[in-house]
Amino acid sequence: xxxxxxxxxxxxxxxxLFFGLTLSAVxxxxxxxxxxxxxxxxxxxxxxxxxxxxxxxxxxxxxxxxELLGERYAGSWFEPDINxxxxxxxxxxxxxxxxxxxxxxxxxxxxxRSLREQQHSLEAYSKHSDTxxxxxxxWYVDVVENxxxxxxxxESREAAELIVFQLGIDDVPVRYDAVxxxxxxxxxxxxxxxxxxxxxxxSCSIGFSITDGYIIAGHCGNTGNDVSGFNGISQGxxxxxxxxxxDRAWVDTNGSWTPTAKVNNYSxxxxxITGDMSGLEVSTxxxxxxxxxxTTGAKCGTVKAxxxxxxxxxxxxSDMTRTTACIDYGDSGGPFVSSSGYHAxxxxxxxxxxxxxxxxxxxxxxxxxxxxxxxxxKTLVTTHGANVPSVGxxxxxxxGYGAYACTLSGYDSQGATSVSxxxxxxxxxxxxxxxxxxxxxxxxx
Numbered sequence: 001x002x003x004x005x006x007x008x009x010x011x012x013x014x015x016x017l018f019f020g021l022t023l024s025a026v027x028x029x030x031x032x033x034x035x036x037x038x039x040x041x042x043x044x045x046x047x048x049x050x051x052x053x054x055x056x057x058x059x060x061x062x063x064x065x066x067e068l069l070g071e072r073y074a075g076s077w078f079e080p081d082i083n084x085x086x087x088x089x090x091x092x093x094x095x096x097x098x099x100x101x102x103x104x105x106x107x108x109x110x111x112x113r114s115l116r117e118q119q120h121s122l123e124a125y126s127k128h129s130d131t132x133x134x135x136x137x138x139w140y141v142d143v144v145e146n147x148x149x150x151x152x153x154x155e156s157r158e159a160a161e162l163i164v165f166q167l168g169i170d171d172v173p174v175r176y177d178a179v180x181x182x183x184x185x186x187x188x189x190x191x192x193x194x195x196x197x198x199x200x201x202x203s204c205s206i207g208f209s210i211t212d213g214y215i216i217a218g219h220c221g222n223t224g225n226d227v228s229g230f231n232g233i234s235q236g237x238x239x240x241x242x243x244x245x246x247d248r249a250w251v252d253t254n255g256s257w258t259p260t261a262k263v264n265n266y267s268x269x270x271x272x273i274t275g276d277m278s279g280l281e282v283s284t285x286x287x288x289x290x291x292x293x294x295t296t297g298a299k300c301g302t303v304k305a306x307x308x309x310x311x312x313x314x315x316x317x318s319d320m321t322r323t324t325a326c327i328d329y330g331d332s333g334g335p336f337v338s339s340s341g342y343h344a345x346x347x348x349x350x351x352x353x354x355x356x357x358x359x360x361x362x363x364x365x366x367x368x369x370x371x372x373x374x375x376x377x378k379t380l381v382t383t384h385g386a387n388v389p390s391v392g393x394x395x396x397x398x399x400g401y402g403a404y405a406c407t408l409s410g411y412d413s414q415g416a417t418s419v420s421x422x423x424x425x426x427x428x429x430x431x432x433x434x435x436x437x438x439x440x441x442x443x444x445x
Contacts, residue, residue: 136150187258194230208381213257220332236254246319246371278411280370282306285305289345291364325364346366351363391408407432
């Protein structure tokens with residue numbers, strides 16, 4: 001859109017988004033396998049599609065080989081260097097059949113069935129013996145090397161060898177691999193779920209995911225306190241807690257927990273914090289917000305005031321947002337979300353508890369999410385993920401007397417984002433709009 005002030009030259013307005021450490025702090029995400037191969041392996045799009053076609057062929061050839069070779073089948077795999085499936089057999093007379101199926105034949109000494117039998121003997125042993133105490137982490141068949149692999153903790157090699165010896169596994173090759181630790185289940189970090197402070201023995205609710213944990217209310221724990229999730233699994237510890245004039249903290253989670261853009265909607269599903277405006281567009285007074293927490297689930301209300309100074313439980317707090325959404329013990333720390341667009345508003349601090357719906361004159365308060373993220377230099381996780389930032393449309397209008405105003409419809413990104421404008425006539429600005437003045441015979445575009 002053009003704001004025509006006068007005929008003549010044009011003042012070109014550019015929009016720049018600065019993301020600082022935002023994107024570098026997030027693991028890459030891919031929408032499909034082709035994109036993954038292009039980024040991680042450096043393949044062209046054509047090369048990636050060619051490889052994927054080869055992988056699909058390998059899957060079909062494997063199934064045919066299992067059915068036709070029977071007990072002679074010794075495994076199969078995709079070989080990237082030749083973009084073709086390799087099929088192993090214990091009988092050379094199968095080579096012509098394998099080639100007819102579209103595979104590259106190779107000869108192994110042991111059939112897959114014989115290797116699986118030894119693997120299963122270890123599995124049976126684990127059902128009545130403590131393989132965890134013995135330091136056995138995993139066991140499987142390596143079809144390429146035609147052997148059984150036993151993974152163990154670094155200090156447990158002798159224990160692993162003793163178990164294999166006791167089971168009489170001596171007619172097939174066994175490879176021992178040391179690994180650093182046992183793998184763990186991973187769980188999603190979701191706003192509104194329980195955050196149990198195991199050091200102080202009480203629970204709050206998770207606020208919003210950040211790239212290395214989540215933000216929560218400061219009064220829910222002290223720096224260094226241990227935390228567990230809704231399932232009792234350790235989450236990590238409080239990385240920092242601030243409970244003077246503000247109510248902010250963040251939990252540094254361990255590898256068992258994955259930060260997500262999700263919030264538990266307490267209706268059997270989740271809602272997602274949008275990437276629009278970095279997920280941080282602030283609601284105005286009288287707009288609707290909803291909060292989610294361990295005790296009362298999902299409750300909504302309206303914003304009554306912004307930037308409130310209030311004393312809660314004897315602690316003076318500043319820059320709080322007041323709402324009519326009801327709360328109770330255990331809801332502290334939980335997320336406040338805008339009703340339109342699902343933008344992160346803040347984390348529950350406190351208020352007049354235990355009355356739902358909230359009677360007139362009773363309020364709840366939340367700490368603004370952007371304040372916590374700014375203080376701790378953290379990045380909010382949104383649905384945008386690690387995708388390339390995108391910017392919406394912009395338009396400029398004439399205000400009269402040589403003045404103009406340019407506005408931006410929005411942008412999509414993860415984490416705190418700054419917007420910078422510049423114009424060819426030397427004007428510049430930041431934020432969602434820019435105003436300036438043009439001299440005679442200039443046009444803003």
